[in-house]
Amino acid sequence: MWNYTDKVQDHFQNPRNVGVLEDADGIGEVGNIICGDAMKLSIKLTDDKKSIADARFQTFGCASAIASASALTEMLKGKTVEEASKLTNQDIADYLGSLPEAKMHCSVMGMEAFQAALADIRKKHPEYNLPGAVTEEGDERVVCECFNVTVGKIREVIRLNKLTTVEQVTYYTKAGGGCGGCKEEIQKILDEELGKANQGGQNDATPSPIAQTIKENVGPLTPFQKMIMIQQTFDSIIRPGLQDDGGDAELVDVADDKVTIRLKGHCATCALADKTIEHWIEAKLREKVSAAITVTAVK
Amino acid sequence: MSDPIIYLDNNATTRVAPEVFQAMAPFLTEEYANPSSVYPFAGPAASAIDTARQQMASLLGCQSEEVIFTSCGSESDNAALRSAIKTQNGRRNIVTTCVEHPAILNTCRDLAEYAGAHIDYLSVDSHGRIDLDEAKALITEDTALVSIMFANNEIGNIYPIRELSQMAHAKGALFHTDAVQAIGKIPVDLTNDLKDVDFLSLSGHKFHAPKGIGVLYRRNFAPFTAYLTGGHQEKMQRAGTENVASIAGLGVAAELAAKHIQEENTRVKALRDRLQEGLLATCPDAMVNGDIEHRLPNTLNICFKYIEGESILLRLWDRARVCASSGSACTTGSLEPSHVLRAMGLDYKALHGTVRLSLSRYNTDKDVDTVLEVLPPIIRNLRDLSPFGRD
Numbered sequence: 001m002w003n004y005t006d007k008v009q010d011h012f013q014n015p016r017n018v019g020v021l022e023d024a025d026g027i028g029e030v031g032n033i034i035c036g037d038a039m040k041l042s043i044k045l046t047d048d049k050k051s052i053a054d055a056r057f058q059t060f061g062c063a064s065a066i067a068s069a070s071a072l073t074e075m076l077k078g079k080t081v082e083e084a085s086k087l088t089n090q091d092i093a094d095y096l097g098s099l100p101e102a103k104m105h106c107s108v109m110g111m112e113a114f115q116a117a118l119a120d121i122r123k124k125h126p127e128y129n130l131p132g133a134v135t136e137e138g139d140e141r142v143v144c145e146c147f148n149v150t151v152g153k154i155r156e157v158i159r160l161n162k163l164t165t166v167e168q169v170t171y172y173t174k175a176g177g178g179c180g181g182c183k184e185e186i187q188k189i190l191d192e193e194l195g196k197a198n199q200g201g202q203n204d205a206t207p208s209p210i211a212q213t214i215k216e217n218v219g220p221l222t223p224f225q226k227m228i229m230i231q232q233t234f235d236s237i238i239r240p241g242l243q244d245d246g247g248d249a250e251l252v253d254v255a256d257d258k259v260t261i262r263l264k265g266h267c268a269t270c271a272l273a274d275k276t277i278e279h280w281i282e283a284k285l286r287e288k289v290s291a292a293i294t295v296t297a298v299k
Numbered sequence: 300m301s302d303p304i305i306y307l308d309n310n311a312t313t314r315v316a317p318e319v320f321q322a323m324a325p326f327l328t329e330e331y332a333n334p335s336s337v338y339p340f341a342g343p344a345a346s347a348i349d350t351a352r353q354q355m356a357s358l359l360g361c362q363s364e365e366v367i368f369t370s371c372g373s374e375s376d377n378a379a380l381r382s383a384i385k386t387q388n389g390r391r392n393i394v395t396t397c398v399e400h401p402a403i404l405n406t407c408r409d410l411a412e413y414a415g416a417h418i419d420y421l422s423v424d425s426h427g428r429i430d431l432d433e434a435k436a437l438i439t440e441d442t443a444l445v446s447i448m449f450a451n452n453e454i455g456n457i458y459p460i461r462e463l464s465q466m467a468h469a470k471g472a473l474f475h476t477d478a479v480q481a482i483g484k485i486p487v488d489l490t491n492d493l494k495d496v497d498f499l500s501l502s503g504h505k506f507h508a509p510k511g512i513g514v515l516y517r518r519n520f521a522p523f524t525a526y527l528t529g530g531h532q533e534k535m536q537r538a539g540t541e542n543v544a545s546i547a548g549l550g551v552a553a554e555l556a557a558k559h560i561q562e563e564n565t566r567v568k569a570l571r572d573r574l575q576e577g578l579l580a581t582c583p584d585a586m587v588n589g590d591i592e593h594r595l596p597n598t599l600n601i602c603f604k605y606i607e608g609e610s611i612l613l614r615l616w617d618r619a620r621v622c623a624s625s626g627s628a629c630t631t632g633s634l635e636p637s638h639v640l641r642a643m644g645l646d647y648k649a650l651h652g653t654v655r656l657s658l659s660r661y662n663t664d665k666d667v668d669t670v671l672e673v674l675p676p677i678i679r680n681l682r683d684l685s686p687f688g689r690d
Contacts, residue, residue, distance in 0.1 A: 002609075012610070012613065013614070013617055015684060018683065018684055029686070033605075033647050033648055033651070033687055034647040036607065036627065036628040036629065036634070036636065036651045037607070038686060038687070039686070040686040058684060058685060058686035059684055059685070059686070060605065060606065060607060060651075060684075060685040060686055060687050061607050061610070061629075062607050062608075062609035062610055062627070062629035063609055063610055063613050063629075065607075066610060066684060103629075147634070170634070174634050177633065177634030177635065178634065178635060
């Protein structure tokens with residue numbers, strides 16, 4: 001049972017400001033039905049375009065997702081855009097008393113919906129000259145394919161909420177909560193954010209002689225080298241990654257750039273398997289070996 | 300006084316029957332002796348265990364010495380799986396399904412990691428059915444154990460245990476079934492229908508006995524080595540001083556189960572069917588999950604597109620103190636929805652909005668009336684809140 005505060009219960013059972021504003025200045029849509037929660041926020045500004053006149057929401061999700069969205073709209077109404085842009089997910093959680101830690105991603109979704117709505121207003125109405133930052137370059141790269149979470153979002157949530165563990169990042173953003181293949185990368189982002197980036201290094205094992213040779217060799221990989229590299233990447237990165245999540249895979253065949261694998265354990269029955277193969281295994285092999293690699297799975 | 304609770308979550312656990320509680324009470328008060336002791340004061344405790352063993356055997360259609368008392372269904376599952384990997388002369392394969400209870404799936408995972416077992420998972424179709432041809436192909440001379448659930452906890456599907464157990468024996472493999480959801484709901488007869496079942500797990504609290512008591516049925520002479528080692532209890536098959544009160548209660552619950560099995564398959568089934576028809580008639584974009592023709596009589600798994608399960612459950616409780624379950628991510632305690640519904644390839648629009656209503660003989664017509672009254676408006680209201688389903 002989730003231990004929801006009375007305020008969460010109240011905003012879930014009696015949500016405020018439900019709906020869509022027909023004459024909205026901007027609309028923010030985040031999440032999707034596959035991930036299990038989604039929110040649409042419409043914002044209407046005052047005539048001087050400095051403050052928020054009205055806010056309405058629609059949410060697909062659990063009690064805390066609905067309560068967070070309801071709370072957000074109450075908090076936004078009447079605030080200046082400048083004040084509102086400073087709202088964080090923690091403010092939403094505080095407004096509701098608190099949220100269970102595993103549900104903090106609901107408050108993050110609220111914050112994101114508002115940011116998306118602001119971005120929409122900026123795009124549709126550049127003449128309003130809304131205050132606020134533009135997303136940094138490169139932050140849009142997706143880290144968690146299962147829940148479509150970007151580097152930018154992970155970094156922002158780590159900073160705002162002073163997160164220190166991968167588990168917390170999962171609670172706040174859902175990243176890593178699906179196949180788990182990105183947990184290693186989330187740890188790296190955490191390390192960077194916590195200023196540990198240069199202290200680590202033990203994870204990078206000394207490259208094998210063949211890997212060293214390949215590195216020094218400027219020309220294209222020979223078929224033999226490519227095969228060895230694929231095997232090494234498979235054994236040292238892909239399998240441990242899958243095993244962390246109760247899954248596994250075996251290399252069935254390598255024919256030039258076509259890699260055939262067989263998923264095992266939990267992976268074999270995971271509904272997200274296609275995505276895992278396509279995005280993660282293939283991306284890793286492309287990154288480490290050759291951009292031309294394609295991966296297919298056989299039963 | 301507040302409204303009564305409408306308990307429609309009987310696949311999660313059940314109310315302890317008053318007769319069961321009565322049978323337990325003496326062993327929680329005056330009759331506290333250890334059944335292994337020699338003096339006559341230990342007599343009632345020892346004979347309570349004997350009686351319960353016979354009552355259980357009579358429900359299952361087996362010999363009383365084939366009944367081993369354990370602490371829960373999960374322990375019984377662990378015992379059967381771990382034993383098979385040890386006793387089957389180097390056979391390393393276990394064949395199971397991808398829709399098993401975590402007690403099986405995680406034990407298989409552990410055996411794969413630490414005991415060199417190789418696990419094959421039968422897939423399911425969109426109705427959660429398995430394919431006997433696939434099973435036939437996967438069961439080989441290397442298969443130590445085939446473990447297939449009797450009935451699925453989420454969708455209620457009943458699996459063809461007789462055929463599967465015969466297949467296992469044809470290849471010299473042992474056969475186990477996790478029957479936790481079947482016992483008390485459908486007839487299970489180990490004498491006539493199920494001669495090829497070697498091990499069967501059951502759990503008391505799913506049929507009106509208390510939590511913390513289970514049984515592992517072991518067919519006479521089926522190869523077995525104890526999971527919990529220690530004292531001589533249960534003929535060295537399961538150590539630990541017997542949970543006398545719960546065992547006595549389990550015996551009575553078994554007797555009651557036999558007495559009410561007809562009712563489960565008539566009156567309770569009719570309640571379930573009325574619930575199903577009523578909800579399908581009043582809620583658009585709703586769909587029943589599972590194998591409609593081969594399903595537990597008490598179970599209804601229904602999905603409501605475009606909305607999320609936890610919201611439905613909390614509103615149900617708020618409006619009429621109705622208890623039910625959902626396969627949605629938010630209620631499974633993880634971020635991912637039910638592995639059973641995902642294995643069935645359920646559409647994501649529906650996956651998060653599943654509700655499981657599971658009945659028992661303690662449910663009434665009035666319970667069904669109440670749900671049919673309060674649930675449709677909840678569904679409508681949550682859909683009004685949802686950004687999906689309008690296009």
